[in-house]
Amino acid sequence: MTDLTTPQWDRTQYTRCNTYGHSWFDYDNSDWTPLFGTPLVLRCERCGTERRDVIGSQGQVIQRNYSYPEGYRYGRGERPDRAQFRLMLLEQRIREARAARGEAAPAARRRGRSA
Numbered sequence: 081m082t083d084l085t086t087p088q089w090d091r092t093q094y095t096r097c098n099t100y101g102h103s104w105f106d107y108d109n110s111d112w113t114p115l116f117g118t119p120l121v122l123r124c125e126r127c128g129t130e131r132r133d134v135i136g137s138q139g140q141v142i143q144r145n146y147s148y149p150e151g152y153r154y155g156r157g158e159r160p161d162r163a164q165f166r167l168m169l170l171e172q173r174i175r176e177a178r179a180a181r182g183e184a185a186p187a188a189r190r191r192g193r194s195a
């Protein structure tokens with residue numbers, strides 16, 4: 081299985097978006113203006129990814145680009161598939177539930193006993 085983390089970035093903050101898809105809301109981005117057409121920008125409330133569409137006079141999408149937060153993207157051939165993201169999310173949810181109950185992670189408890 082692909083190594084799902086990198087030394088530079090903890091990608092767990094993006095696991096929900098990679099599993100469910102982004103959670104879009106309307107976003108007026110004054111930093112981006114297309115050369116022609118009408119801009120239609122959406123932003124993800126979880127990860128901050130922006131989807132920047134250019135809409136033509138007939139309502140057609142002329143252009144679509146995504147602007148991702150640093151650390152979101154994977155290298156060629158490194159991106160886990162949806163099933164792998166689902167498993168990562170299930171593991172993450174268990175860790176989050178334990179943390180919410182104030183329980184230590186299993187690895188931390190093992191270290192504590194052996195010390």
Ligand SMILES: [Zn+2]
Nearest residue numbers: 097102124127
């Ligand atoms: Zn997202």
